[in-house]
Amino acid sequence: MDKMTLNRMEFFAYHGVYAEENKLGQHYYVDLELLLPLSRAGFGDELTETINYAELYARVRTIVVERTFRLIEALAEHIAQDLLGFYPELQEVLVRVTKPHPPFEIHFAGVSVEIRRSRPVEVYVGLGSNLGERHELLAEAIRLLSEHPRIKLLRQSRLYETEPVGFVEQGKFLNQAAAFATDLPPEELLVELQRVENRLGRVRDKRWGPRTVDLDLLLYGQVELRLPRLTVPHPRLAERAFVLVPLAEIATDDAVPGLSSLSARIEAMPARNEVVPWTR
Missing domain, CATH: 3.30.1130.10 (GTP cyclohydrolase I, C-terminal domain/NADPH-dependent 7-cyano-7-deazaguanine reductase, N-terminal domain)
Incomplete structure (x- = not known):
């Protein structure tokens, strides 16, 4: 430029x-x-x-x-x-x-x-919780992120209930996706996501273990990054129905770099039927 x-x-x-x-x-x-x-x-x-x-x-x-x-x-x-x-x-x-x-x-x-x-970039964040008042924790995470003067909430998906992955001896998750506009660089945005996780009691003592809230940076515009602390798009995004289904609700079909069709990827996943809208 x-x-x-x-x-x-x-x-x-x-x-x-x-x-x-x-x-x-x-x-x-x-x-x-x-x-x-x-x-x-x-x-x-x-x-x-x-x-x-x-x-x-x-x-x-x-x-x-x-x-x-x-x-x-x-x-x-x-x-x-x-x-x-x-x-x-x-x-x-x-x-x-x-x-x-x-x-x-x-x-x-x-x-x-x-x-x-x-200028702000549209980014997508995946949210999950399986401890405490799950829906309240997810809502609070979005509220805290939106308090940042350089992060603006654009859209959010419904809540979906899903089975745990990896370590299965734990409660079901509520998952959600949210779109934000921000001019924060990717690594600085990651710091803000982790700050909100910590504020809401996230403890990192077991990989894929129970958590009050989990915030993953899924997409940062059309940018592809391979950094020591951050990979975008999220490296396991295309493998996870509990991420793709909420994401598809608020993102365009071509939102994921390297993925020709978000809807086609979901349709090919057997686990998509296990991601169901949550009702109280």
Whole structure:
């Protein structure tokens, strides 16, 4: 993707945790790196085919100068979200905010934060529970994920009751699939899933054993990943009717990379008849 950068935009503003920062103000530098297609502007030589950097500067200045934040992390986040929301052609933005002269009697030249934000991706999460009030735990897991400012619930399937797999000497599971929109990178999203699991009492003492809640990242758009801690699509997705049946309820037939037809895969699985809608 092509890139536009605006370097070292300088502003005087009143951000900070400490009273003297809000009263006296200080200088800030903002650097931007924007990923967007620029070939039309390159061939046509028309300003309407690109982002007007004078307008871009004015939008950043309004946020930095006319608003007040305690943290430069919050300032950077608001700049990123404003630009992504205003410019539909913008695919990704890097924002660096520097406070060159922080009001501390310590020896460093300045402090910066740098964030990278992109357009949200549709992701699918598989949920399961076979301990406690199973349906309540699944609902709470979805609620906790949705509390994250960068995770938005789009759709969720019905609940399905299924027999345990692997270690069979345990209670039946309730399973569900949910679709979210997020701009979190895959590994950061995995951290959030595990954080919710831990908050709801997940204990990892036996593989395929009983659990209060199990959250699996099934799909991350059409991305295929092989990382040390994460494989997407989920490596056992295509083998599990208790995952595929809820997923098919809320996803398109071609949602799974490498799988030509989600419905055809389900139809070929004998275990599909063991995945039944749950009723109280």
